[in-house]
Amino acid sequence: xxxxxxxxxxxxxxxxxxxxxxxxxxxxxxxxxxxxxxxxxxxxxxxxxxxxxxxxxxxxxxxxxxxxxxxxxxxxxxxxxxxxxxxxxxxxxxxxxxxxxxxxxxxxxxxxxxxxxxxxxxxxxxxxxxxxxxxxxxxxxxxxxxxxxxxxxxxxxxxxxxxxxxxxxxxxxxxxxxxxxxxxxxxxxxxxxxxxxxxxxxxxxxxxxxxxxxxxxxxxxxxx
Amino acid sequence: xxxxxxxxxxxxxxxxxxxxxxxxxxxxxxxxxxxxxxxxxxxxxxxxxxxxxxxxxxxxxxxxxxxxxxxxxxxxxxxxxxxxxxxxxxxxxxxxxxxxxxxxxxxxxxxxxxxxxxxxxxxxxxxxxxxxxxxxxxxxxxxxxxxxxxxxxxxxxxxxxxxxxxxxxxxxxxxxxxxxxxxxxxxxxxxxxxxxxxxxxxxxxxxxxxxxxxxxxxxxxxxxxxxxxxxxxxxxxxxxxxxxxxxxxxxxxxxxxxxxxxxxxxxxxxxxxxxxxxxxxxxxxxxxxxxxxxxxxxxxxxxxxxxxxxxxxxxxxxxxxxxxxxxxxxxxxxxxxxxxxxxxxxxxxxxxxxxxxxxxxxxxxxxxxxxxxxxxxxxxxxxxxxxxxxxxxxxxxxxxxxxxxxxxxxxxxxxxxxxxxxxxxxxxxxxxxxxxxxxxxxxxxxxxxxxxxxxxxxxxxxxxxxxxxxxxxxxxxxxxxxxxxxxx
Numbered sequence: 056x057x058x059x060x061x062x063x064x065x066x067x068x069x070x071x072x073x074x075x076x077x078x079x080x081x082x083x084x085x086x087x088x089x090x091x092x093x094x095x096x097x098x099x100x101x102x103x104x105x106x107x108x109x110x111x112x113x114x115x116x117x118x119x120x121x122x123x124x125x126x127x128x129x130x131x132x133x134x135x136x137x138x139x140x141x142x143x144x145x146x147x148x149x150x151x152x153x154x155x156x157x158x159x160x161x162x163x164x165x166x167x168x169x170x171x172x173x174x175x176x177x178x179x180x181x182x183x184x185x186x187x188x189x190x191x192x193x194x195x196x197x198x199x200x201x202x203x204x205x206x207x208x209x210x211x212x213x214x215x216x217x218x219x220x221x222x223x224x225x226x227x228x229x230x231x232x233x234x235x236x237x238x239x240x241x242x243x244x245x246x247x248x249x250x251x252x253x254x255x256x257x258x259x260x261x262x263x264x265x266x267x268x269x270x271x272x273x274x275x276x277x278x279x
Numbered sequence: 280x281x282x283x284x285x286x287x288x289x290x291x292x293x294x295x296x297x298x299x300x301x302x303x304x305x306x307x308x309x310x311x312x313x314x315x316x317x318x319x320x321x322x323x324x325x326x327x328x329x330x331x332x333x334x335x336x337x338x339x340x341x342x343x344x345x346x347x348x349x350x351x352x353x354x355x356x357x358x359x360x361x362x363x364x365x366x367x368x369x370x371x372x373x374x375x376x377x378x379x380x381x382x383x384x385x386x387x388x389x390x391x392x393x394x395x396x397x398x399x400x401x402x403x404x405x406x407x408x409x410x411x412x413x414x415x416x417x418x419x420x421x422x423x424x425x426x427x428x429x430x431x432x433x434x435x436x437x438x439x440x441x442x443x444x445x446x447x448x449x450x451x452x453x454x455x456x457x458x459x460x461x462x463x464x465x466x467x468x469x470x471x472x473x474x475x476x477x478x479x480x481x482x483x484x485x486x487x488x489x490x491x492x493x494x495x496x497x498x499x500x501x502x503x504x505x506x507x508x509x510x511x512x513x514x515x516x517x518x519x520x521x522x523x524x525x526x527x528x529x530x531x532x533x534x535x536x537x538x539x540x541x542x543x544x545x546x547x548x549x550x551x552x553x554x555x556x557x558x559x560x561x562x563x564x565x566x567x568x569x570x571x572x573x574x575x576x577x578x579x580x581x582x583x584x585x586x587x588x589x590x591x592x593x594x595x596x597x598x599x600x601x602x603x604x605x606x607x608x609x610x611x612x613x614x615x616x617x618x619x620x621x622x623x624x625x626x627x628x629x630x631x632x633x634x635x636x637x638x639x640x641x642x643x644x645x646x647x648x649x650x651x652x653x654x655x656x657x658x659x660x661x662x663x664x665x666x667x668x669x670x671x672x673x674x675x676x677x678x679x680x681x682x683x684x685x686x687x688x689x690x691x692x693x694x695x696x697x698x699x700x701x702x703x704x705x706x707x708x709x710x711x712x713x714x715x716x717x718x719x720x721x722x723x724x725x726x727x728x729x730x731x732x733x734x735x736x737x738x739x740x741x742x743x744x745x746x747x748x749x750x751x752x753x754x755x756x757x758x759x760x761x762x763x764x765x766x767x
Contacts, residue, residue, distance in 0.1 A: 115456040130575065157572055158567075209607060234610065238636050240573065242708060243650070248611040271562055 056080040057103040060107030061117065062133065063109050071104070074160050080167075083239035087111030095121055099130055101171040104163075107145070115148040127196065129170035131244050133158075151173035161272040165224045172223060183218035186278035187267055188257060190218045199261050209234070210253050216265065217276035226273035250274055287671045290490015292469050300455040307451040315444055319437075322343040323415065326431045330417035333365070333429040340423050345477030349427070350378035364432035366414060372424030381416065410518060413437070424440070446631075472501050476508065488516045528693040529578065532705070540567045570705075577707040580680045581692070584637055584714035593632040598670055600665050601638050606661045609646040617655035620646075624663040633719055641715035644708040645674040645734055651704065653731070664713050668739065675733035686725040712736075 058075060061069040063086040075082045083090050083100075088111035095103055095117070103121075106112040111122075128221050131152040132145040145153040149174070150168050183190040187200045195211055197204045206214065212234050217225060227246045231237045250266065258264040263279045287293055300428035322739040341349040346369075353367045357380050398516040416430035465756055475493060482490045491512060549562040594631040613620035613652045651671040664671045682697065688694055693706040716723040716736055726733040 081700070117428045157575075159569070235604070236641060237643075239640045239643075240576065241608075241640075242573070242704065243575075243612065245608045245612055245643075248615055252611055271565055 056167065057101050058082045058104060058167065059091065059094055060084045060086065061109060061114070062086065062104070062106040064106070071160075071163070072118075075167075075199055078164055086110065088114070088117050088151050088163060092117050095128065096124065096126060098126055098128060100109070102128045102167050103128050104255070105130060105132055105150070107132055107141075109206045114201070115144065118150050119148045119160055127161075129173060130168060131163075133163075134232070146213045146276060160225050161224070162228060165226045165229065165273060168223050169220055169229070172220065183215065184278055185218055185221045186263075186266055186277075187261075188218070189205070190215055204256050206253070206256060210249070210256070213249060213253055214257065214276075217274065220276070222275065222277045224273055224275045229273070283709055286470060287463060287466050288464035289612050291469055293462045293466035296458050296465070299462070300458040301456060304451060304455050307447070311444060311451075317439055318440055321339070324439075326433070328432060329365075329419065334417060334419050334427065337367075337427055337429070338419065338421065339427075341427070344421065344446070346377070346421075346425055349421075364430070366430045368428040368430075369427075370426040370428075372426075375427070381414070381428055431604060432477075440447070446668050476505065483512070488519065506656045525692050532693050533574060536567060536571050539566055540571075543567070571629040574705045574707065577705060577711060578692070580640065581707065581711050581714045584711065584718045593634055595630050596635055597636075598629040598631045598633070598672065601633070602642060602661060602663050602672055603634055605639055605642040605646060608643070609650060613650050613653075615660060616653070618651055618653050619658040620661065621658065622661045624661075625665055626664060629663055629665050631670055631719075633738075637715045637718060641712045642672070642674070642737075644712050648708055648731075648739075649674055649676035649678070652676060654678065659729075665734075670738045672736045673733060675728045675731060677728065677731040680727055680730055680732045683726055685726070689725070 058080055060068060060071060060075075060082050062071065062084065065086065068084050068086070072082045072084055073261075083248065085094060085096060086109070088109035090103065090111070091103075091109070092112060094100075095107075103118075104110065105117055108151040109117070113159065114132055114134075118132070121130075123171070130150045131154060132150045133154055134141060134145065135156045136265065140151045141260060142155070151170055153162060154166060181191065181193050185194065190200050191197070192215065195208075197206055197214060213230065216233050228240065230246050231240065250268075254264075254266045258266055265276055265278065267275045269275055281369060337349060337352065337756055338657050340352045344352070350369055350475075353369055355376075356365075357367055361380060366379065366381045368379035369377040413433045414430040414487070415433050416428050420427040421427055479490050479492045491509045494505055494509075495502060529613055543560070543564055543583075549708065603622060606620060610620045610622075646659070646661070653676045659677070660673070660675045662671075662673045662675075664673065683697060689696065689709050693712045695704065695706040712724060712734075719738065722737045722739070724735045724737075726735060
C-alpha cells in the first residue's frame with residue numbers, strides 16, 4: 056500500500072512510519088494540514104491517515120475539503136478524542152474510519168488494509184466465496200462444500216463481515232464495532248466465544264480450516 | 280488602631296450609616312429653617328394686624344376727643360397693656376413726646392412706606408433689670424401733624440422660636456451621632472464576622488481542608504451563610520478525598536502490573552534466548568500492557584460517564600433491545616461456563632431515554648460479573664420489568680453474592696472483595712455501572728438473591744403514551760409504553 060500520514064506528533068509518526076514500512080507499506084509523512092491536503096490531492100495514495108488536531112488545517116477540515124473536490128481516497132482519522140460524538144463528527148466529515156488513541160499498531164494495520172481493500176472492490180456482491188464456503192447475502196444462507204450450514208442471525212453477520220474481509224486480519228474491536236455496534240471493549244473477550252461457535256459450525260466437519268486466529272490481533276477468514 | 284479605623288470607615292454598613300446621618304441632618308435642617316421662617320412670618324403678620332387695629336382705634340379716639348383725649352386714652356392703655364408687651368407713643372408735631380412709653384430716641388419719624396419697623400428699645404426707666412428688647416413698631420401721622428406709634432415687643436415669639444430651633448438642632452445632632460455610632464458598631468460587627476470567614480478561608484487555602492467557619496448561633500443571614508459555606512466545604516472535602524483516593528488507587532493498582540511488566544522484560548534480557556523465546560516474551564508483555572490499557576480505558580469511561588451527558592436530550596430507545604443484545608452476547612459465554620442464562624423481557628416495548636453505548640457497556644459489566652462469580656451449574660436471570668411509572672432491569676445470579684455491609688463499598692473504584700482476588704478483573708466494573716446509572720439519573724440497588732446477587736436498575740420518569748410522536752420506532756404494543764429515564 057501507498058499511504059499518506061498527516062500527523063504532527065513526530066514521535067508517534069516515526070514509529071508508525073517504521074511499523075508500516077516493516078509491514079511492507081510505503082508511507083509519506085507530513086506534520087502540516089495544508090501540505091497534507093496538497094499531497095492528498097494527487098490521489099496517488101491507497102489510504103490517508105490523518106490526525107485530528109494539526110497545525111495549518113485540522114484533520115476534519117482536510118477531509119471535508121478533499122471530499123468536496125471529489126477525492127474519495129479512503130481515510131482514517133487518528134485522534135486522542137475517543138468519545139462517541141467525536142467519532143460521529145469524524146465520520147460525518149467524510150472519513151471512512153476512526154481510531155482513538157491509544158490504539159495498538161496491529162489494530163491500525165488491520166483497519167488500513169481493510170480500507171484499502173474496500174476501495175479496490177466495492178462490496179455489493181450477492182455471494183461471498185472463500186474456498187468452498189459460500190455466503191449468500193440475499194437469502195442470508197451459508198453453505199460449505201455444497202452442504203447448508205444453519206447460523207443464528209448474529210453468527211451470519213459475523214461470518215459476513217469476515218467474508219467481506221476475506222484474506223485480511225480483522226481485529227476484535229472491528230468485530231465489536233461492525234457486528235455488534237459497540238464502541239467499547241467488554242471486560243471479557245466475548246468475541247472469542249462467538250468466533251469459536253462460528254468456527255464449530257463452518258470448520259469442524261470440513262477441511263481445511265478457514266477461520267484462523269491471529270494471536271494477539273484477531274481473526275482472518277482465508278483459503279489456506 | 281489606625282488601620283482598624285480605616286477599615287471601619289470603608290465598611291459598607293458604616294458608609295450607609297454616614298449617608299443616612301447626612302441625609303437626616305440635611306432634611307431636618309431644611310424642615311426646621313422653613314418652619315422657623317413661616318412661623319416667624321406668621322407671628323409678624325398677627326402683630327401687624329394687631330398694631331393696625333390699635334392705630335385705627337386710637338385714630339378714632341383722636342377724631343372724637345382731640346389730642347388731649349388721645350393722650351389720656353394712651354395713658355390708660357399703657358397701664359392696661361404694658362404687661363402684654365404693647366407700647367405706645369404720641370409725639371407732638373415738633374417731636375416732643377406727649378404720651379406713651381415707647382423709648383423716644385429710637386423713633387424719629389414715621390417711615391415713608393408706612394411699613395412696620397423693628398426698633399431696639401432700652402430698658403424702661405421703672406425696671407432697671409429688664410434687658411433691651413426688640414419692638415415692632417407701626418406709626419401714623421395724625422391730622423394736625425402729631426405722630427402716633429404703637430409697638431409690640433417681639434421677644435416672646437422670637438424666644439419661643441429660638442428655643443424650639445435649639446432643641447430641634449440638638450436632637451437632630453444627637454440622632455445623627457446615634458445613627459453614625461450604630462453604623463460604626465454594626466460595621467465593626469460585620470467586619471469581625473467577615474474576618475472570621477476570611478481567616479477560615481485563608482487557613483483552607485493554606486492547605487487545612489478540615490477548617491470550618493465557626494457557628495455563632497445568631498440565626499441571621501451570616502449564620503446561614505456560614506452554614507452554607509460549611510456544607511460546601513464538607514462537600515468539597517468529600518469530593519477531593521474521593522479524587523485523592525481514586526488517584527492513590529490508580530497509582531497503586533497500575534504500579535504493580537507496570538513493575539511486573541518491567542521485571543519480566545528484565546528477566547528476558549538476563550541471558551541469550553532463541554528468537555522464538557524472545558517472540559513469546561514480547562507477546563506476553565504486549566498482553567500485560569493491553570490489560571493496563573484496558574484499566575485506563577475503564578477509568579476514562581467512568582470519568583466520561585461521570586461528567587454527565589452533554590446533550591440534555593437522550594434518544595428514546597427500547598430497553599428490551601439493549602438488554603436482549605447484551606444477553607445474547609453473554610449467553611454464549613455463560614454456556615461455556617455451564618451456566619444457564621435466561622432472559623425475560625416481557626411483551627411490551629419499554630421506552631427509556633438512554634445512551635445505548637453506555638447502557639450496553641454497563642450491562643456487559645454486570646453480565647461479566649455474574650458469569651465470573653456464578654459457579655458451574657448455576658443460573659443467571661436477566662429481566663426487564665415494566666411498572667406503572669418506572670422500568671427496571673434486573674441481573675440476578677446464583678453466585679456468592681455481596682454481604683450487605685459491602686454493597687456500597689463495591690461501587691468504589693478498584694475495590695475487589697477477597698473472594699474476587701483469584702479472578703481476573705480490575706475492580707472497576709461496578710464503578711462504571713454506578714457511573715452509568717447516575718448518568719441516566721436512574722437508581723441502582725444491590726440485593727440478596729438468596730443465594731447470589733441481584734442488581735436492580737430502575738429508570739423512573741414520565742409515562743409516554745403509545746401515540747407519543749417521540750416513539751416512532753417502537754412497535755405498537757398491547758399496552759402503554761412507559762418510563763423515560765430521569766430527564767423526561
